[in-house]
Amino acid sequence: MNDMTVNSSEIPVEARRAAHFAHLYALLPGMLNAIGWSRAEIDAHRTTALRGMLAHAKAQSPWYAARLAHIDAETATLADLSRIPVMTKHDLMEHWDEIVTVPDANRATAEQALQAMTDQFYIWSDHVLLCSGGTGGRPGLFVY
Secondary structure, three states: OOHHHHOOOOOOHHHHHHHHHHHHHHHHHHHHHHOOOOHHHHHHHHHHHHHHHHHHHHHHOHHHHHHOOOOOOOOOOHHHHHHOOOOOHHHHHHOHHHHOOOOOOOHHHHHHHHHHOOOOOEEOOOEEEEEOOOOOOOOOEEEO
16 A cells, blocks of 8 residues: 555644644634524525535535436525435445545545554545444445
8 A cells, every 4th residue: 555545645643633623623613603593594504505515516426416416506405405315325335436525535445545554544635534343244434
């Protein structure tokens, strides 16, 4: 496994984790402010977030582009959530390479990296790879 497969830079895990926590702490004031939002503000935020997520998924994932073709990301509303088919673990594992929106990510590299993993590490720049226990017969691979 080459260095780019596991870590695209030489930044230690602790430093990357610290940078992620610093980013989270910078978001906290806005998150705390949202506690006082009205129902209308919450719904507006949810709609904006949904539209952003749909646009990203459709632009970055061939699988989602096809699966969400019937929904316009620019005008979607919360009511459209019921029109989105549920993705199963089977869907994810069968179409992993077409679903994951991380550039250069692929299931073969993820599975290889998990075999060598002894502790948390970053893969594909600043992403963490997780694996489920496989109690359904096949472990699930998840990137965040």
